[in-house]
Amino acid sequence: MGESLADRFDLEGFSHDWHRTGAAALTALRLRDYALVISDIRLPDMTGDVLFEQLLTEQRSLPPFIFITGHGDIDTAVRLLKRGAQDYITKPFDLDALIDKIHGIVAPEDASGTGSLGCSPVMRQIEAMLPRLAASAASVLITGESGVGKERVAQALHQLTGADKPFIAVNCGALTESLLEAELFGYEKGAFTGAVRTKKGVFEQAHGGTLLLDEIGDMPLSMQVKLLRALQERCIVRVGGETPIPVDIRLVCATHQVLQEAVIRGDFREDLYYRINVVELRIPPLRERSEDILPIAQHLLAEIADASGKPPPGLTPAAEHAIKAYRWPGNIRELKNTLERASLMSDGRSISHDILFDRPAPPLSGQLDMAGSLRDYLNECERDFIVHALDGCQWQIQCCADSLGISRKNLWEKMRKLEIVKGSDAD
Numbered sequence: 001m002g003e004s005l006a007d008r009f010d011l012e013g014f015s016h017d018w019h020r021t022g023a024a025a026l027t028a029l030r031l032r033d034y035a036l037v038i039s040d041i042r043l044p045d046m047t048g049d050v051l052f053e054q055l056l057t058e059q060r061s062l063p064p065f066i067f068i069t070g071h072g073d074i075d076t077a078v079r080l081l082k083r084g085a086q087d088y089i090t091k092p093f094d095l096d097a098l099i100d101k102i103h104g105i106v107a108p109e110d111a112s113g114t115g116s117l118g119c120s121p122v123m124r125q126i127e128a129m130l131p132r133l134a135a136s137a138a139s140v141l142i143t144g145e146s147g148v149g150k151e152r153v154a155q156a157l158h159q160l161t162g163a164d165k166p167f168i169a170v171n172c173g174a175l176t177e178s179l180l181e182a183e184l185f186g187y188e189k190g191a192f193t194g195a196v197r198t199k200k201g202v203f204e205q206a207h208g209g210t211l212l213l214d215e216i217g218d219m220p221l222s223m224q225v226k227l228l229r230a231l232q233e234r235c236i237v238r239v240g241g242e243t244p245i246p247v248d249i250r251l252v253c254a255t256h257q258v259l260q261e262a263v264i265r266g267d268f269r270e271d272l273y274y275r276i277n278v279v280e281l282r283i284p285p286l287r288e289r290s291e292d293i294l295p296i297a298q299h300l301l302a303e304i305a306d307a308s309g310k311p312p313p314g315l316t317p318a319a320e321h322a323i324k325a326y327r328w329p330g331n332i333r334e335l336k337n338t339l340e341r342a343s344l345m346s347d348g349r350s351i352s353h354d355i356l357f358d359r360p361a362p363p364l365s366g367q368l369d370m371a372g373s374l375r376d377y378l379n380e381c382e383r384d385f386i387v388h389a390l391d392g393c394q395w396q397i398q399c400c401a402d403s404l405g406i407s408r409k410n411l412w413e414k415m416r417k418l419e420i421v422k423g424s425d426a427d
């Protein structure tokens with residue numbers, strides 16, 4: 001039966017492992033994330049319910065289980081359903097019925113994305129749209145809070161248009177206007193002091209591939225005019241140069257800002273807005289797609305463990321619960337940093353709640369001052385927390401941004417807004 005199942009799964013395009021004993025399956029289930037397990041109740045070395053119970057006692061998050069039972073085992077199968085198994089099927093069974101059950105549990109890959117960006121309906125929808133976007137030349141605007149995975153989505157789109165072509169990303173918010181112009185369009189030797197040789201800008205580097213302009217909302221207005229011209233004419237001129245150079249790029253822009261509001265405020269050109277925003281992909285914050293949190297966490301844990309050649313640690317039920325309940329203000333970037341730290345500190349087998357959230361609470365010293373507004377109070381908490389984190393990282397911005405789970409730029413912005421300057425605090 002195993003052989004015919006394996007043959008049929010190959011035909012269906014399912015990737016699968018066939019373990020011939022309960023012990024082999026146990027080992028594999030401890031090491032790999034499966035989307036689904038199909039197990040006979042009677043195995044050569046143990047029973048399916050012993051296998052299932054064993055995994056439950058190890059407090060792992062289990063994939064859905066479908067049990068195959070003979071008529072005499074139906075009581076066991078029903079008991080397993082009560083213990084959390086997904087379904088059972090009785091022998092002799094129709095293979096088509098089993099395939100239907102599998103499709104009902106594991107969404108078919110081509111209908112709504114593979115789930116590599118997340119398994120929530122919204123992320124599957126975005127993933128399912130990518131092949132259509134890849135087939136058109138339309139400019140795509142990806143919006144969402146910092147760390148939600150905007151660049152990841154841009155890369156996924158790029159992969160569909162030819163992974164061998166260049167993918168170049170540039171952060172438009174991190175550079176001053178003159179540096180940005182040189183970065184985007186390149187410069188000729190001698191164009192300015194320090195221009196000792198001719199350099200291609202990102203438009204030329206991305207020729208034939210994808211150019212991601214990140215934080216496009218932070219681009220100065222005067223640069224927006226130059227960008228618009230380059231996009232309209234499909235040509236750039238290097239700083240200090242005169243010759244127009246044709247460029248063929250797929251443009252993807254990303255921002256955490258609401259660009260319509262920036263247009264209304266006069267901070268973003270309306271004509272550029274329409275040019276870059278032929279299609280908008282809105283990525284919701286992680287807290288609004290909580291069904292993505294655990295799968296992404298497990299994927300990240302596997303990735304982190306893989307980098308050091310170890311099997312991924314599991315999450316204890318309390319840790320799983322907390323990870324789902326936490327709001328992740330820094331989104332996937334914060335989740336990734338948290339898991340990296342927790343992986344380092346764990347015993348390699350499981351990550352508990354304490355290890356996961358060992359961050360100190362904001363020091364709310366003394367009595368609460370009820371005189372100010374809630375905003376003032378929250379700013380004060382945020383300020384304390386950031387200063388504390390900066391102290392912990394000897395004021396190294398990158399280290400602190402990583403520990404807070406926000407981008408370096410975001411940290412700079414917060415420091416500016418909250419007037420945090422090294423040495424300004426009495427302590």
Ligand SMILES: Nc1ncnc2c1ncn2[C@@H]1O[C@H](COP(=O)(O)OP(=O)(O)OP(=O)(O)O)[C@@H](O)[C@H]1O
Pocket residue numbers: 116117118144145146147148149150151152153214254256296299300332333336407
């Ligand atoms: N679906 C995902 N699965 C696993 N890791 C992800 C996923 N999406 C994003 N990440 C990881 O989360 C981190 C942040 O993602 P990314 O840089 O794409 O976010 P962003 O929205 O572009 O952030 P920012 O606005 O700050 O530039 C990266 O390390 C990325 O690899």
